[in-house]
Amino acid sequence: FRKYKVRYFFYIGGNDSMDTANRIYEASINAKYDLGVIGIPKTVDNDLLFTDHCPGFGSAAKYIATSVLEAGYHARGLYEFERVTILETVGRNTGWLAGASALARRSSVDPPHLIYFPEVPFSLDQFKEDVKRVCNEIGGAFIVVGEGIRDERGELFSLKNGSSPIDSFGHVFLGRAGDFLRRFIIQEMGLVAQNIKLDICQQSAAHLISGVDIKEAQMVGEDAVKYAVNGKSGVMITLIREEGSSYRCKTSTVELSKVANRERKVPRPWINEEGNFVRKEFIQYAYPLIQEEVKVPTREGLPLYVKLHNYRVKEK
Amino acid sequence: FRKYKVRYFFYIGGNDSMDTANRIYEASINAKYDLGVIGIPKTVDNDLLFTDHCPGFGSAAKYIATSVLEAGYHARGLYEFERVTILETVGRNTGWLAGASALARRSSVDPPHLIYFPEVPFSLDQFKEDVKRVCNEIGGAFIVVGEGIRDERGELFSLKNGSSPIDSFGHVFLGRAGDFLRRFIIQEMGLVAQNIKLDICQQSAAHLISGVDIKEAQMVGEDAVKYAVNGKSGVMITLIREEGSSYRCKTSTVELSKVANRERKVPRPWINEEGNFVRKEFIQYAYPLIQEEVKVPTREGLPLYVKLHNYRVKEK
Numbered sequence: 308f309r310k311y312k313v314r315y316f317f318y319i320g321g322n323d324s325m326d327t328a329n330r331i332y333e334a335s336i337n338a339k340y341d342l343g344v345i346g347i348p349k350t351v352d353n354d355l356l357f358t359d360h361c362p363g364f365g366s367a368a369k370y371i372a373t374s375v376l377e378a379g380y381h382a383r384g385l386y387e388f389e390r391v392t393i394l395e396t397v398g399r400n401t402g403w404l405a406g407a408s409a410l411a412r413r414s415s416v417d418p419p420h421l422i423y424f425p426e427v428p429f430s431l432d433q434f435k436e437d438v439k440r441v442c443n444e445i446g447g448a449f450i451v452v453g454e455g456i457r458d459e460r461g462e463l464f465s466l467k468n469g470s471s472p473i474d475s476f477g478h479v480f481l482g483r484a485g486d487f488l489r490r491f492i493i494q495e496m497g498l499v500a501q502n503i504k505l506d507i508c509q510q511s512a513a514h515l516i517s518g519v520d521i522k523e524a525q526m527v528g529e530d531a532v533k534y535a536v537n538g539k540s541g542v543m544i545t546l547i548r549e550e551g552s553s554y555r556c557k558t559s560t561v562e563l564s565k566v567a568n569r570e571r572k573v574p575r576p577w578i579n580e581e582g583n584f585v586r587k588e589f590i591q592y593a594y595p596l597i598q599e600e601v602k603v604p605t606r607e608g609l610p611l612y613v614k615l616h617n618y619r620v621k622e623k
Numbered sequence: 624f625r626k627y628k629v630r631y632f633f634y635i636g637g638n639d640s641m642d643t644a645n646r647i648y649e650a651s652i653n654a655k656y657d658l659g660v661i662g663i664p665k666t667v668d669n670d671l672l673f674t675d676h677c678p679g680f681g682s683a684a685k686y687i688a689t690s691v692l693e694a695g696y697h698a699r700g701l702y703e704f705e706r707v708t709i710l711e712t713v714g715r716n717t718g719w720l721a722g723a724s725a726l727a728r729r730s731s732v733d734p735p736h737l738i739y740f741p742e743v744p745f746s747l748d749q750f751k752e753d754v755k756r757v758c759n760e761i762g763g764a765f766i767v768v769g770e771g772i773r774d775e776r777g778e779l780f781s782l783k784n785g786s787s788p789i790d791s792f793g794h795v796f797l798g799r800a801g802d803f804l805r806r807f808i809i810q811e812m813g814l815v816a817q818n819i820k821l822d823i824c825q826q827s828a829a830h831l832i833s834g835v836d837i838k839e840a841q842m843v844g845e846d847a848v849k850y851a852v853n854g855k856s857g858v859m860i861t862l863i864r865e866e867g868s869s870y871r872c873k874t875s876t877v878e879l880s881k882v883a884n885r886e887r888k889v890p891r892p893w894i895n896e897e898g899n900f901v902r903k904e905f906i907q908y909a910y911p912l913i914q915e916e917v918k919v920p921t922r923e924g925l926p927l928y929v930k931l932h933n934y935r936v937k938e939k
Contacts, residue, residue, distance in 0.1 A: 508821070514831065607914070
């Protein structure tokens with residue numbers, strides 16, 4: 308930083324990124340180097356503390372809800388022979404995106420019929436009962452499950468698949484819970500089941516971006532610069548939902564040390580007692596975030612996204 | 624049909640549906656009942672004979688190409704620790720949708736880097752070499768694979784996964800090839816790999832419909848009625864691509880008996896010699912079919928699709 312006379316450092320990301328930003332802030336204090344360090348929240352996982360929500364979440368939620376709505380129409384036509392569809396959402400130890408799929412449900416027969424959260428211990432016995440009941444009621448079941456669901460002993464279902472999802476650095480790779488449940492349904496319930504694994508499409512499907520999300524992302528970025536120029540450092544920008552009947556957010560800040568490496572879970576009262584669907588509080592929270600459509604520029608039938616040229620800064 | 628005085632029967636679908644339509648046509652001949660039986664092609668698999676392509680394919684191709692383009696941007700940011708992404712397409716024994724992902728590739732570093740077709744015997748040794756080479760060249764690999772790939776002995780990779788994908792009716796359920804290859808890369812190559820399984824989203828993602836596709840779908844439906852009213856029966860509507868520099872299709876018909884239960888594969892010369900990417904002939908074929916965007920009506924941030932009321936016809 309000193310070498311290139313860098314005076315402001317903006318770091319965009321989730322928990323790990325806020326931890327990195329915080330370390331850089333602490334290092335700048337220790338080195339007595341005047342650096343403006345600002346964390347900018349951006350994660351589809353939506354799991355940063357002290358902010359109402361994270362830019363990126365609304366668009367991913369819109370993509371998930373749209374996919375569940377559409378795949379649900381298709382699945383319904385297959386109930387006679389292909390009973391169960393499982394869609395797995397990202398979000399690590401939190402079920403924000405899984406819960407957002409509930410926005411697709413416009414009537415009692417609409418998908419999703421069951422949603423499972425990493426926040427609630429997952430019981431295979433209860434799951435079996437739930438699926439049986441829904442199949443009896445409406446002929447089939449469309450299930451959304453957060454990748455980070457754990458059993459009563461805290462073991463990840465992602466790890467129950469035989470092949471090791473751990474890389475050479477020791478990171479656990481999630482994203483196998485849906486596949487585990489698909490097998491369980493086939494083997495233990497004798498039903499035909501398929502699973503959808505959108506994986507990184509959830510982070511990247513910008514063709515379905517939410518208008519509210521993109522406006523807030525811009526506001527958060529602009530305000531980050533304003534806070535920095537006004538001398539703030541060691542903070543993350545937050546979104547604060549204003550009181551009132553119509554949805555509106557403003558920005559504020561929180562110390563990076565308070566956010567780093569911590570997770571905001573879906574509040575238990577926002578999930579129903581059985582732990583298999585959201586309550587209306589969740590819908591009220593997520594609904595405004597997926598609103599408004601954005602026309603993405605296209606070229607030759609496909610979206611056209613900006614590619615940044617990386618210019619090398621000269622030493623000063 | 625006699626009881627309700629039904630004189631025309633339109634059946635929309637793929638190979639199995641054309642077989643059903645053909646049986647009904649033959650039954651009407653045998654019963655000396657004057658019935659207009661028209662098959663209307665509609666399958667994202669794009670595997671019906673005698674038609675240039677099938678309505679539905681262009682929109683699914685647009686969805687696949689868009690998803691690969693977007694997920695490819697995301698994957699590129701992860702090459703340092705998460706090397707390989709595998710996306711599996713539907714299409715049974717044909718690789719039309721897998722090939723269509725090539726439309727996303729705008730430069731040599733863009734995804735997809737490798738495409739594998741059910742039309743070409745799949746060799747794990749060759750695959751390993753391909754992945755190694757691409758990872759060396761550009762840091763990671765984005766691979767698209769048709770669900771129906773088979774080894775040199777004709778065995779489906781979808782069946783090499785341990786759990787039985789066969790239902791109580793004896794149908795083979797595909798859709799596990801990508802997962803098999805993910806495990807292979809982790810276990811045999813020591814690389815971190817993730818797989819995307821869009822599954823039925825490929826058949827249902829109407830928010831990314833192709834304008835060309837929807838116009839042709841309408842034309843095929845309208846012309847089906849015209850052919851029927853003019854006394855045609857026992858035929859499927861086909862799309863015929865006209866000669867000339869600009870893309871244009873007209874409709875024609877072919878006997879249902881010629882289409883029923885047969886598959887149109889991707890021509891081998893449209894796939895490169897190594898069997899791991901398309902040639903320009905494929906691009907020229909698929910390119911016009913994904914063009915033009917359609918604004919889907921929305922309600923409360925999500926697409927709004929028509930729900931048909933099913934009225935019961937009165938006996939006459």
